Amino acid sequence: MSLGLNLSFCVKRWVTPALWAPLVASLGVRRVQLTYDLVDPLWPDDLLDDLARAVRDEAGARGIEVHSAFIGLAHYTYNQLLHPEPRVRDAAERWMARAYRFAARAGIAGVGGPVGAMAAAPDGREPEAVGERDYADLVRRLRRLAEIASAEGLTELYAEPTPLRREWPFSIAQAERLSADLAGSAVPWRYCLDWGHATMAPAYGERDASLEPWLTRLKEHVGVIHLQQTDGILDRHWDFTEAGIVDPMEAARLHERAGLADVPVFLEVFYPFEMTDAEVLDRIRRTCAILEPAFPSAAPR
């Protein structure tokens, strides 16, 4: 149960493999999750192919495994596969297909992230859940994406539940239903659970805001876990120099109790663009040290 880093902390700072790979190595970390906030899959093929090669080379040279590639905030902004306009959904599918192509060329076996968000109602009233027709369309698109991923040679896809009723899955029951509806897809769809999503009390209620039932009930479908510090009020994605409700040691024990000790864990933290690079470096170093006892790095630091 060693710690991996989502490269979210490198966004707009250490933006090329030649910049982030040595930094990751200096942190003593051996496993990362690439974010598409560093690479836009809509860039031209020749550029993407060279970047994919650089990912392989720079990570490979330092013994860093690039486990997966995840949607970042840039693409999450656009409602993806549940935008009210079907042609935006189509565009999001093409974006994902190009994301898969890039990952395959970079030697990355899995791709994931949140899958889509409905628009808000004019009066701001939120429905209990995504409607049935839109859900059916989403399932069709996710099955199609699994075929594309399979053709590219990927071996796993990840859907990330979010604490928003306009997205799917919002709840454990919705995740169970989606898994049933995606059974037998060309590549398995698994879940990426996030410590700051399931624990958000305003979304799930004080009593139910906990990752534990997600881990136990979705166990066989959990592919990745995102770690962050949070206050349980919003989805903070703080690092562990901040005080919050997530105790790293308890988190590690909970993963183990759920039989998920082998599921890769990635720290996913976001910093304000205007924070200095020196402060980000200092915080990420201190966070790795804080997490070390609970999630030991694979290599000596």
Add this chain to the structure above:
Amino acid sequence: MSLGLNLSFCVKRWVTPALWAPLVASLGVRRVQLTYDLVDPLWPDDLLDDLARAVRDEAGARGIEVHSAFIGLAHYTYNQLLHPEPRVRDAAERWMARAYRFAARAGIAGVGGPVGAMAAAPDGREPEAVGERDYADLVRRLRRLAEIASAEGLTELYAEPTPLRREWPFSIAQAERLSADLAGSAVPWRYCLDWGHATMAPAYGERDASLEPWLTRLKEHVGVIHLQQTDGILDRHWDFTEAGIVDPMEAARLHERAGLADVPVFLEVFYPFEMTDAEVLDRIRRTCAILEPAFPSAAPR
């Protein structure tokens, strides 16, 4: 000096003109600034053309002026015209060209936003400023973009200074230099000043963190002003239901004293994706009411 709204508060919620235009009208606001967080210029032409028509129709039907279109957080993520890889800069230029094309078809006369960010150094040490060679390249690209904008029929472009040394312009002196270097460009490059950028003390020092010298020294080059509430510590983009250092009445007086009473002002606030739609609606309504005495809406509410 009436209030305009940057549509940042609609992102991932009221995402189509049919959704945001009635909402804006219900707030009694008559002028908006579109954000490219609602429309990705890389979407296919037929989709963009239909969305451009919808912007014209829905805004026009309600007497809403779409003054300009601005880069949002999605595109800002990618370092744009100062990315270390020249081909990413080229891709950002093509993105901007498509953004201009969309704006022209939507009947929007001006486009703007931050223009680019250098990568961070491996050790996190930040240089005093963007280097000379990269700055020269930036100027070349901005002049070329002005030609493209002119060919599309746009009449104004805006560069937005940010409180980051890796971007340009970071300082008033840099903005003065850039204006001189862009003199005579095919379409004028003006500045979008932001109440939360110039006032950020960790970036500019307690003594100099103020919008006033930006307004007076750059006066003839100021095209747009972004309004936000902030604490002067980070670039918060809070709404005015939050306590902070920006007093709306003083802000309006300062614009007037600087001779910039006619420069369009747009509130630019960002909410966490996971905040409920009802809360966002409530906050934006209260913010408009709080700002009304200082920045009266053009129409009765």
